[in-house]
Amino acid sequence: MSQRKSYAVGTGLFIVLGFAALAYLATQTSSVANRQQGASYTVDAQFENIGQLKERAPVKIAGVRVGQVQSIGLEPGKSVADVKLAIDKRYADIPADSVATIFTSGLLGDQYVGIEYGHSKDRVADGSKLALTRSSEPLEEMLGKFFGAGGAADNIGGSYRVTARFSNVGSLSAGSPVKMAGVPIGQVVSVQAEPAKLDALVTLAIDNRYNQIPDDSAAAVFTSGLIGSQYVAIQPGGSPDMLKNGDEMILTQSAMQLEDLIGKFLVNGSGSSDGKQGANPPTPPAGKH
Amino acid sequence: MNAAASPDDTLIRIRGLTTVLNGKKVFDALDMDIPRGRVTAIMGPSGTGKTTLLKHITGQMHGDAGQILVDGRNVPDLSREALYALREKIGYLFQNSALLTDFDVFENVAFPLRQHTKLPEVLIRNLVLTKLQAVGLRGAAQLMPSELSGGMARRVALARAIVFDPMLILYDEPFVGLDPIALNQVLKLIRTLNETLGITSVLVAHELEAIKQVADHIFLIANGKVVAQGDPRTIADDGSPWTRQFFGGDADGPVPFQYPAGDYAEALGFPRSGA
Amino acid sequence: MNARIERDNVVTQALGQIGNCGVFLLQILAAIPRSLRYGRETVRQLWFVGAMSLTIIMTCGLFVGMVLELQLYHVLSMFGSTSMSGTVVAIATYRELGPVVTALLFAGRAGTAITAEIGLMRATDQISAMELMAVDPLAYVAAPRFLAGLVAMPLLCCVFCALAVFGGHLVGVSWLGIDNGTFWSNMTATVDVWQDIVSGVIWKSLAFGAVVALIAVYQGYTAPPTSEGVAYATTRTVVASSIAILALDFVLTAFLM
Ligand SMILES: Nc1ncnc2c1ncn2[C@@H]1O[C@H](COP(=O)(O)OP(=O)(O)O)[C@@H](O)[C@H]1O
Ligand SMILES: [Mg+2]
Numbered sequence: 001m002s003q004r005k006s007y008a009v010g011t012g013l014f015i016v017l018g019f020a021a022l023a024y025l026a027t028q029t030s031s032v033a034n035r036q037q038g039a040s041y042t043v044d045a046q047f048e049n050i051g052q053l054k055e056r057a058p059v060k061i062a063g064v065r066v067g068q069v070q071s072i073g074l075e076p077g078k079s080v081a082d083v084k085l086a087i088d089k090r091y092a093d094i095p096a097d098s099v100a101t102i103f104t105s106g107l108l109g110d111q112y113v114g115i116e117y118g119h120s121k122d123r124v125a126d127g128s129k130l131a132l133t134r135s136s137e138p139l140e141e142m143l144g145k146f147f148g149a150g151g152a153a154d155n156i157g158g159s160y161r162v163t164a165r166f167s168n169v170g171s172l173s174a175g176s177p178v179k180m181a182g183v184p185i186g187q188v189v190s191v192q193a194e195p196a197k198l199d200a201l202v203t204l205a206i207d208n209r210y211n212q213i214p215d216d217s218a219a220a221v222f223t224s225g226l227i228g229s230q231y232v233a234i235q236p237g238g239s240p241d242m243l244k245n246g247d248e249m250i251l252t253q254s255a256m257q258l259e260d261l262i263g264k265f266l267v268n269g270s271g272s273s274d275g276k277q278g279a280n281p282p283t284p285p286a287g288k289h
Numbered sequence: 290m291n292a293a294a295s296p297d298d299t300l301i302r303i304r305g306l307t308t309v310l311n312g313k314k315v316f317d318a319l320d321m322d323i324p325r326g327r328v329t330a331i332m333g334p335s336g337t338g339k340t341t342l343l344k345h346i347t348g349q350m351h352g353d354a355g356q357i358l359v360d361g362r363n364v365p366d367l368s369r370e371a372l373y374a375l376r377e378k379i380g381y382l383f384q385n386s387a388l389l390t391d392f393d394v395f396e397n398v399a400f401p402l403r404q405h406t407k408l409p410e411v412l413i414r415n416l417v418l419t420k421l422q423a424v425g426l427r428g429a430a431q432l433m434p435s436e437l438s439g440g441m442a443r444r445v446a447l448a449r450a451i452v453f454d455p456m457l458i459l460y461d462e463p464f465v466g467l468d469p470i471a472l473n474q475v476l477k478l479i480r481t482l483n484e485t486l487g488i489t490s491v492l493v494a495h496e497l498e499a500i501k502q503v504a505d506h507i508f509l510i511a512n513g514k515v516v517a518q519g520d521p522r523t524i525a526d527d528g529s530p531w532t533r534q535f536f537g538g539d540a541d542g543p544v545p546f547q548y549p550a551g552d553y554a555e556a557l558g559f560p561r562s563g564a
Numbered sequence: 565m566n567a568r569i570e571r572d573n574v575v576t577q578a579l580g581q582i583g584n585c586g587v588f589l590l591q592i593l594a595a596i597p598r599s600l601r602y603g604r605e606t607v608r609q610l611w612f613v614g615a616m617s618l619t620i621i622m623t624c625g626l627f628v629g630m631v632l633e634l635q636l637y638h639v640l641s642m643f644g645s646t647s648m649s650g651t652v653v654a655i656a657t658y659r660e661l662g663p664v665v666t667a668l669l670f671a672g673r674a675g676t677a678i679t680a681e682i683g684l685m686r687a688t689d690q691i692s693a694m695e696l697m698a699v700d701p702l703a704y705v706a707a708p709r710f711l712a713g714l715v716a717m718p719l720l721c722c723v724f725c726a727l728a729v730f731g732g733h734l735v736g737v738s739w740l741g742i743d744n745g746t747f748w749s750n751m752t753a754t755v756d757v758w759q760d761i762v763s764g765v766i767w768k769s770l771a772f773g774a775v776v777a778l779i780a781v782y783q784g785y786t787a788p789p790t791s792e793g794v795a796y797a798t799t800r801t802v803v804a805s806s807i808a809i810l811a812l813d814f815v816l817t818a819f820l821m
Binding site for chain 3 (some may be wrong): 024025149
Binding site (some may be wrong): 374377 | 677685689699
């Protein structure tokens with residue numbers, strides 16, 4: 001009998017421990033930890049493009065979570081997405097002319113809805129609509145300028161070579177693509193250090209088809225995505241003379257500047273706390289791999 | 290109680306039981322009537338199907354044809370619930386005791402009570418101790434099955450088999466491996482149970498001397514049939530070759546020593562001499 | 565020639581075993597309502613298969629979390645995102661390692677014990693004795709062990725995952741110096757209750773618990789009543805469970821995530 005009791009007690013403890021572990025996982029290590037419990041009210045917003053926004057994505061004001069995306073629908077016959085936002089009752093004082101914008105947490109992170117306060121005296125009520133919205137597109141378009149796509153150009157028509165000097169090439173190496181307007185037009189032939197001038201001499205082979213490049217065009221070292229490979233982007237200038245074989249491109253933009261730029265888009269950086277952004281430019285070229 | 294319930298004094302009536310196992314005809318149209326309230330012994334050479342017959346009676350196994358009426362109901366036709374209800378009234382003593390190794394002696398005997406009744410703990414305790422006292426093992430109540438000798442284990446199994454005051458107890462070779470003292474104790478228990486409680490007992494055993502002391506009726510089965518039956522004192526005198534060989538213990542006779550097999554010479558790879 | 569016959573036999577045998585196992589599952593499921601009256605037995609089995617497995621599950625969970633964190637720290641430091649390592653530990657554990665490793669350990673620790681126990685019960689006629697005492701062994705022996713496995717696995721898996729996160733925290737924050745706040749805030753920002761905890765930890769481990777318990781009980785129930793037969797059945801429990809766990813994991817991952 002006593003034997004049997006100890007089983008029951010021990011088993012009870014085991015079950016309690018298991019559920020405690022589950023409660024711990026669910027409340028301390030998951031998004032539930034960020035979730036306010038309690039009553040909420042619903043606000044509609046219409047977006048032309050919701051990008052990667054998903055149901056249960058957070059709704060934030062000034063970066064603080066105030067609710068979540070309740071549902072996403074598409075009205076038949078209309079090309080706008082209906083997004084219902086469930087906002088915590090505690091945050092009931094949102095001006096009716098506030099702007100709902102779809103943001104991305106970091107470059108690779110999930111998307112969320114950010115609400116920027118307007119000035120109206122009217123407050124949004126349960127079931128009302130936020131008229132002013134900004135879709136996720138502008139951000140992506142901006143980023144798109146920096147993220148070319150595709151690989152190196154094929155080299156059928158022969159090529160001509162130009163050189164460019166950079167104070168920092170990042171991880172650019174021979175074989176990296178050269179792009180103009182995002183389209184591959186050639187590739188990097190060699191990357192050499194120039195000890196005398198303390199910079200890097202990069203030789204580019206550009207396809208003969210693209211021989212109409214003004215000689216005051218700028219060459220910049222960009223990265224495909226945040227952790228993608230680097231490439232040389234050519235930004236056309238306005239000179240009537242065109243680049244020829246053996247020319248040097250005077251206007252260049254080194255790799256570090258891209259990272260600075262990206263820093264501006266890391267609206268809500270997911271906390272890379274190790275102060276890498278905005279570091280001083282003369283880090284050694286092979287600092288990253 | 291059962292004896293009063295039915296005027297029929299045959300508890301188990303077997304008619305035309307035929308069973309084929311692995312191509313071997315274990316029972317061939319077997320007929321048998323086991324009287325109520327008596328001790329009946331079933332004897333026969335090993336491998337004739339005595340254990341199998343007990344399994345048919347409890348519905349663990351079904352024959353290919355024939356009827357087994359226990360207390361008027363045909364066992365092969367019973368639903369699971371009815372079969373289990375019937376089994377609650379049957380005690381079964383295994384050849385190897387089959388005590389539950391997880392539980393001590395007390396809990397083993399209490400097991401059927403706990404499973405089928407909601408009796409208060411005090412009553413269970415009293416019932417179990419009564420039965421253990423009956424088999425002389427009240428002092429061993431706290432031992433685990435692994436701490437028991439073979440004879441003790443069998444007596445515990447017997448206490449467990451009678452804890453529900455069954456109408457029928459089936460004993461499968463209860464005397465095997467017992468020393469003469471333990472054998473006599475078990476023998477005495479079987480007789481007492483039958484005399485005091487009127488429990489019908491079916492006994493499968495080889496020990497003729499022991500059986501003569503306790504059994505009212507003996508069936509001798511061989512080749513899937515009852516080859517002889519009768520009173521223990523007179524059965525050996527019926528003059529059939531089966532009884533003569535079996536009770537005389539002769540090596541030669543109608544009971545084959547060999548398990549059925551193909552030609553011996555052929556099996557050894559010799560050319561057939563006869564053909 | 566001989567080899568082919570052998571292989572055919574192996575394949576047909578395996579298929580036959582799966583078929584029999586399925587029939588056995590139906591029998592167990594049918595016996596569950598009847599086994600409810602043996603709740604005590606289920607509790608006792610939960611003690612044996614669940615509580616007694618805690619030590620090994622906790623130890624292994626801790627080390628899995630620690631070693632994952634260590635590896636991830638080195639890889640992620642190349643991208644300057646070591647603060648995400650805890651998150652990856654959590655997600656990898658919740659979605660894959662937790663359920664799979666717990667199930668493999670469970671098969672080795674509890675599954676073999678179930679098989680050996682039931683196999684020996686059969687060999688010593690205890691199962692028949694129960695049948696003859698009008699106690700249905702499917703309801704008294706098989707179903708409680710199956711239910712215990714079903715209940716114990718998710719609980720053990722939760723404990724495993726909690727210790728893995730703890731181990732990751734220990735290595736990442738206490739030893740390698742990741743900031744405590746970022747460790748947790750990245751994790752809570754990324755781990756999703758439904759996607760990771762419910763469909764990872766809970767559903768997967770429920771499925772694995774059912775499969776391991778079914779295989780263990782089935783192998784014990786059908787083991788030949790000899791010492792060799794029981795030994796062989798025990799081995800088969802581990803082999804069959806491991807294969808079933810990993811195959812089922814693939815299927816579940818494809819469907820759940
Ligand atoms: N489950 C079974 N499957 C196939 N054959 C069996 C089975 N059980 C018993 N037998 C065969 O039936 C015959 C009778 O066995 P059994 O009843 O154990 O004999 P005994 O009279 O010695 O108790 C034997 O030849 C045995 O080989
Ligand atoms: Mg026998």
